[in-house]
Amino acid sequence: xxxxxxxxxxxxxxxxxxxxxxxxxxxxxxxxxxxxxxxxxxxxxxxxxxxxxxxxxxxxxxxxxxxxxxxxxxxxxxxxxxxxxxxxxxxxxxxxxxxxxxxxxxxxxxxxxxxxxxxxxxxxxxxxxxxxxxxxxxxxxxxxxxxxxxxxxxxxxxxxxxxxxxxxxxxxxxxxxxxxxxxxxxxxxxxxxxxxxxxxxxxxxxxxxxxxxxxxxxxxxxxxxxxxxxxxxxxxxxxxxxxxxxxxxxxxxxxxxxxxxxxxxxxxxxxxxxxxxxxxxxxxxxxxxxxxxxx
Numbered sequence: 001x002x003x004x005x006x007x008x009x010x011x012x013x014x015x016x017x018x019x020x021x022x023x024x025x026x027x028x029x030x031x032x033x034x035x036x037x038x039x040x041x042x043x044x045x046x047x048x049x050x051x052x053x054x055x056x057x058x059x060x061x062x063x064x065x066x067x068x069x070x071x072x073x074x075x076x077x078x079x080x081x082x083x084x085x086x087x088x089x090x091x092x093x094x095x096x097x098x099x100x101x102x103x104x105x106x107x108x109x110x111x112x113x114x115x116x117x118x119x120x121x122x123x124x125x126x127x128x129x130x131x132x133x134x135x136x137x138x139x140x141x142x143x144x145x146x147x148x149x150x151x152x153x154x155x156x157x158x159x160x161x162x163x164x165x166x167x168x169x170x171x172x173x174x175x176x177x178x179x180x181x182x183x184x185x186x187x188x189x190x191x192x193x194x195x196x197x198x199x200x201x202x203x204x205x206x207x208x209x210x211x212x213x214x215x216x217x218x219x220x221x222x223x224x225x226x227x228x229x230x231x232x233x234x235x236x237x238x239x240x241x242x243x244x245x246x247x248x249x250x251x252x253x254x255x256x257x258x259x260x261x262x263x264x265x266x267x268x269x270x271x272x273x274x275x276x277x278x279x280x281x282x283x284x285x286x287x288x289x290x291x292x293x294x295x
Contacts, residue, residue: 016071017098019078021064025104026116028058029165030066031139035098037068043121053127055135057105057168059119068098101142103161118183123172131171138164180231188229190215194222198238202245203265208234243279246272250288257284 023041030039032054038047041061050056050066058064067075125131138160145156178184185191194211197204211234212222226234242264249255255263261272276284 016069016073016075017078018065018067018075019100021102023058023061023063023104025106026060027105027119027165028061028064029101029103029105029161029168030056030058030064031101031142031164033099033101033139033143035068037066037098037100040065040067041122048122048124050124051127053132053136053139055125055139055164055168057119057123057165059121059123060116061121066100099143101139101146105161105165118178118181119172123168125168125171129171131167131174134167135164135171138167180229182230182237185226185230185237188225190217191226191229194226194234198234198241202238202242203263205265206235206238239275240279243276246276246284247280247287250284251291260284 030050032050032052034052036052037050039050039056040047041058041064043061048056069075125135127136141160142157142164145153145160173183173187178187185195193214193216197211197214198206208223209219212219215222217225223233226237230237232240246260246264249260249263257273258269261269264272266272266275273284276287280287282290
């Protein structure tokens with residue numbers, strides 16, 4: 001899975017304020033560095049109260065609204081300018097006013113599909129959670145890079161933002177009861193040996209008996225456990241994994257369709273094309289052409 005975290009915008013405001021934005025990426029990151037706010041988004045039953053140190057990741061949402069501060073009259077509305085780190089509103093004092101870091105995490109099609117199927121509409125890690133120290137360290141580095149605006153800040157911010165997303169995912173895995181799916185399967189110690197084999201050699205003709213042996217389980221026990229944890233049978237999971245690899249190769253590489261079919265364990269180019277069209281909805285060459293035209 002390939003991701004690219006955009007440089008977050010730093011927003012700060014004194015008094016009663018509100019900000020709105022359209023979300024164009026699968027994952028939207030919001031960090032409450034200082035102060036408090038009420039975060040709303042489509043699909044949420046009620047606004048989320050965020051305090052300093054809280055981190056929220058919105059998954060598959062189309063818009064968000066954050067409101068905070070105090071004061072009479074209508075709130076002052078602001079929005080970070082595209083391509084800029086900072087927006088300073090009304091002479092706000094960075095040391096005492098509300099400060100929010102926000103950014104997008106851009107995923108390739110495969111990564112977006114996997115995460116949006118697994119993560120809830122909002123993943124919220126509180127400043128009091130066990131994972132908070134690791135998150136706080138990432139946030140502090142982000143704030144340092146964004147505020148200092150030193151040479152190479154854009155590169156550094158992207159790296160720290162990606163690490164922050166990783167820490168959020170780790171925190172989520174540590175506190176959530178995962179629904180059946182690929183993420184839950186990856187955290188299952190009993191299934192990990194079999195998954196490692198499928199991921200390492202996707203083109204091999206794996207049999208259920210061989211995978212069960214790797215997991216030190218009987219064939220029946222392995223099949224039942226795999227389906228309950230991953231949500232699909234083992235060989236269905238393997239086929240989906242092959243299709244994700246195929247999509248990545250067609251998008252990023254110049255590999256021939258026949259060679260790709262062999263790499264992924266298909267007996268012929270036509271068998272691969274049929275499986276790909278069934279899974280993705282269009283033929284491999286058309287998929288490649290469409291993505292490259294869009295690029």
